[in-house]
Amino acid sequence: MPRIESTAARLAKLGFADGARAAHLVRQSGVELDDLLEGLVDVADPDLALASLTRLAERDPGVPALLRADERLNARLLAVLGVSDTLGEHLVRHPGQVGLLAVPELGEARAELLRAVGADPAAAEPRAQAPDALVALRIAYRGRLLHLAARDLNGEATLGEVTSELSDLAGAALEAALAIARAETGSDDVRLAVIGMGKCGARELNYISDVDVIFVAEPRDGADETKALRAATRLAQAMMRACSTATSEGSLWEVDAGLRPEGRSGPLVRTLASHLAYYRRWAKTWEFQALLKARPVAGDMELGAAYVEAVNELVWSAATRENFVEDVQAMRRRVEAHVRAEGERQIKLGPGGLRDIEFAVQLLQLVHGRLDPLLRRRATLPALAALSRGGYVGRDDSRGMAEAYAFLRKVEHLLQLHRLRRTHVLPSGADDLRRLGRALGMHTDPVGEFTARWRRHAMEARRLHEKLFYRPLLQAVARLPDTEARLSTTAAVARLQALGYVDPNGALRHLAALTTGVSRRAAIQRTLLPVMLGWFADTPDPDAGLLGFRQVSDKLGATPWYLRLLRDETAVAARMARVLGSSRYATGLLMHAPEAVALLGSDEDLAARSAESLRGEASAAVSRHGGDAETAVASVRALRRRELFRIAVADISGLVDIERVGVALSSLNDITIQAALDAAASKVRAELGADLPTRFAVIAMGRLGGLESSYASDADVMFVHSPEPGAAEDDATRAAFAIANELRRLLSLPAPDPPLLIDPDLRPEGRQGPLVRTLASYRAYYARWSSPWESQALLRARFSAGDPELGSAFVSMIDELRYPAAGLPDDSVREIRRLKARMEAERLPRGADPALHTKLGPGGLSDVEWVAQLLQLRFAGSVTSLRTTRTLDALRAAEREGLLAAPDEVVLGEAWRFVSRIRDAIMLVKGRPGDSVPGVARERRLIAQTLGYPLDGSEDFLDDYRRVTRRARQVVDRVFYGS
Known part of the structure; x- marks a missing residue:
């Protein structure tokens, strides 16, 4: 008794669930403990293996000696007994088959199974002669299954070799069953071919599975077709019974002919011509997907080959059928709905299961395989590898899917081997999960490791399935x-x-x-x-x-x-x-920033980034390059190029309206100017070797000031500085000039990026005046010399970059000039009207058609903007809502305050938006700026299509332009000129 207790404790420590029972079994087995331990402790379920081994030794006392004498047999037998209770039972009934495990490789399965049922393997159509052929078939089949499982579990066969051999074994069993059926029915006037479908056809069969088949028959020469088909039907039915009938040795598996034309409602056997007629006229999408796996496996192989060759032509053109891709996707969703009760633990049909992978691979094959014969593989893993080699699936995706598939198939095999039952549901019990984990080589924490690995592979399989199976490119290619x-x-x-x-x-x-x-x-x-x-x-x-x-x-x-x-x-x-x-402009931006392709993925990626985010990135770029101003600004200009591309694509895609485009472009220009100003100031500071003697600000003017920049806009600005306390004014002025000039230089350097040209010509005295002034100098100038056009220009002035306090002081200083408290005197109104009329007559480019000029033509941008600006000059002194730098905001405020009729505001706003869109579209399409609606028909058509007009909508576009601008001009004549 003490010896047994010592052995029991030792076994319990080694991982046996019940050490005392295991010790008792060891004594019963007749095998020395030390002979067993090395092999037993590594098997999936040591208790199961020991229990089966004990019963086997009782049945055949010579088994322990065989184990001691043959290491390969020992390893193979214990591996099988540690996983499969049913194969252990089989060996107890047939201990003579233990010797099979000592054989490295078995002979050809077809010949062996035919001999087992008493049929001649060399005969053209073998007939069974054995008195109990059904039992003999099952015993021989299980013996070969045992040999294969042993090699599989002992790591001697790959997954592909296992599934291929299982499929070939099933084909051999079908051939033997057909021999039994021939002996039973005596049918001689018909040729019958058995077509393997599903996993059997693809040579990727499981250990236990229904075997899907289709039967094809042809009468022999001179035989009546109707009689031949009746005989073939009897033969097929007898063959199916030979596989599924329960005997003292159980059954093999069900033979399922449900994939035949019309399913279970259709005739069991058809001629080749009848099959083809059905497929050409009536077949549904899923039937072509099933035929992808078709392979002759038994019977008349020549007829089977003719069948497969004929249906292949239909299979590889099926993707052109209407709604083919959508039908396959819908079928997958229906299958998922049917297995929801089993949840995620269904490793075949559930989410992240084998079907996810198989359906994705098959759909990709069917869509792309009509043009690429290299994709025409029956088995999943070879097909997936071909899809990867052909570039249809990414290498990483292919690898991830293949690893998930191989893992799930191995788990499926282990589940089925335990009881030799057709199951695909993961157990929830710890003992069963432990057996699975250990069978897969996980010994430290088999339950935890297995569960984590399964979930990881299932999640990856589901992710890749949804990525590939619902890929919109499939519909596009199929159509x-x-x-x-x-x-x-x-x-x-x-x-x-x-x-x-x-x-x-x-x-x-x-x-x-x-x-x-x-x-x-x-x-x-x-x-x-x-x-x-x-x-x-x-x-x-x-x-x-x-x-x-x-x-x-x-x-x-x-x-x-x-x-x-x-x-x-x-x-x-x-x-x-x-x-x-659509856009040469956007294409040009992409040429120099091709990585921006990544922005095209979603509407969210094209949404304008916040000014704070962009400002932070630009500032970081300047800081990163330290004292190298040119490199710093080059980095900022590259950032601007990328953001210009983002805005242009959003514009082309209809995700932003013209007002938001203007704000986004203006904000981007502000950020670029600020970054370049930081770099310029840093460089000047370094050259001075001291702190800057002045504060500096950039005032946005024109379209930049109005937050209405276009893709072609320069940056209209004025520069203002304010000497630091105690600094000499001359030193401050020289430093300010150096900063302004360096800023302009940095932003205009030759580069692959679009330049941002700084235009300071709206400053006092224009090009003749100093580039930079102090705040006091601006105040003195405007107090003494300012003309109405300068007050008008200042309506759009706003702080852009530099010292915010100085910028705010400048804006406050000019408010009394651009928003006169007493309004605009009549003579100033007349002067503005004369200036506008002169500009219309003199500034129009030579040869330009006034009716098609978007800026200076009747009803164009200038017309609308001058109406808004005149209303501001006249009334903003007392109506604060008019104090805005933006044209449309000013018009809306004027309408709310009763200064502009509502219909007039609508007409002017429509014209401004439409004409602004045209000017931006010209830049987007041609890649260069233009102010006139193109007179060349092809160019006008391109602009029209970019604006959303149909292919033949060029004249409609022209008519709309004329109508919109004509109505706007009528309002201008009445409101601006008082006509």
């Missing part, structure tokens, strides 16, 4: 006609012309440059471009879009994230096509 999708040179020219490409031959050259070769980059672009050609065709300038795409791809194609982003985030590719085909 492409073959003439577009294949990009064949002969048909492509006509097709490109029909799509609206002006230079189809040039487009073909771009396509060839982008897609030729075997690189991953070329492969991904071959997938993207057929779709993007259509997207380019929907833009104003498809040729420019394709050219821009080639230029950006030439710069970024080798960057790992770029093409992956376009392929996986279809919204990015679609928006990029829209931008490149």
